Amino acid sequence: MPELPEVETTLRGIQPKTEQQTIQQLIIRQPKLRWPVSAVLQQNKVAGLGILKILRRGKYLILQTAKGDILIHLGMSGNLRILPQNTPAQKHDHIDLLLENGYLLRYHDPRRFGAWLWADKAEGGYLQHPLIAKLGPEPLSDDFTADYLQQQIQRRKSSIKTLIMNSQIVVGVGNIYANEALFLSGIHPATLPQPLSPTQFQTLVDNIKKVLTAAIQQGGTTLKDFLTPDGKPGYFEQQLNVYGRAHQPCPVCHTPIEKLTLNQRAAYFCPKCQP
DNA sequence: TTTATAACCTGAACGC
DNA sequence: TGCGTTCAGGTTATAA
Known part of the structure; x- marks a missing residue:
């Protein structure tokens, strides 16, 4: 589904309700995505961390915290929505990221080609992650000539x-x-x-x-x-x-x-x- | 080093 | 209506 414009649209849509919010809990109903959801996320070790900033690199969304970055890729069929926490999960709603403001960030992905990965700050954060480090320039930047x-x-x-x-x-x-x-x-x-x-x-x-x-x-x-x-x-x-x-x-x-x-x-x- | 192919997975649309 | 086939917005791992 998502190409860069869709990912950018998603970023702008989720920013207002997620940036500067504290993560309460991650609920993972299906950890088998393109790669298994990172252990740090499966074990809820991000609970209590604040989301400092959300940004996009290529088609990856990056949720930055003090201890590291959550990398999200929507694959071929993924989407993210902001919903009230009492919203029942539907089929293919694989991950919920619960926030202290009463909302959740819900990841839906029928084909499961997407990814939720952790890039620890001690290892350089998202910029040093193997999936990010070798990417070419952003097409809308001045570097792409x-x-x-x-x-x-x-x-x-x-x-x-x-x-x-x-x-x-x-x-x-x-x-x-x-x-x-x-x-x-x-x-x-x-x-x-x-x-x-x-x-x-x-x-x-x-x-x-x-x-x-x-x-x-x-x-x-x-x-x-x-x-x-x-x-x-x-x-x-x-x-x-x-x-x-x-x-x-x-x-x-x-x-x-x-x-x-x-x-x-x-x-x-x-x-x-x-x- | 570069290029081609297979693989991950589900569901919608199509042809018979 | 039902069944098998084909195709789909992405990207990496592996083979050639």
Whole structure:
């Protein structure tokens, strides 16, 4: 479900009721996620700690405490909601983080591809965690430039779509927005980096920033069951140009959108606009 | 070092 | 209506 805009929307939604609050208790109904929920969390050793700050790195949410950081990843089908503590748990509601203000942060994830992990402060906190330490720059930061991208990938032999989805090159570009950014840039998703011009790199970087920014402003994409933390759907789906639109007319030239598979993921493109 | 493939898991949508 | 098949927003571990 969640790409970067959805994670950012989640962050902004949960911040007001969780930052500066004390953790009462963690209730873990299902510890088998992508990896087992960290022992520190399963053993409730975070009870009594204050949540100093919540931030996002790539698609990870980080709850900082004085003793270390809770890393949360929503995987493919996860979401987080703020609810009153007496709200009954439904199917796939795997974890509740109870707070002293009477609310709880509830993690729901049917496919269990997500993660709840602990990064101890004594080991450097989230920045030193193996899943975080090797991530590429944030796409909306000044570090993500056309020069950087070209330098990183110009000798690679994967498709451009596969490369911009690689989190060691740049974080947060998931399947939907990779397809959309390539459409706006007029670049075929299977193109190799080598023949791309500096101008094309610049266009692509600009469009990645543009789609992600627009999606964040819209509150993320509505696909399947994505909900913001207050239970409302996002509204971006109607603005997608190519994703999920195989055989439908291109919004620019009306040529039917085509679909192919790259790196085990669906790629959608207009054969005329993206030669 | 880079690239390709398998794997984690459930549920919705589709074809017969 | 029921059953089998295919696909899905992510990412890592392992093989090649």
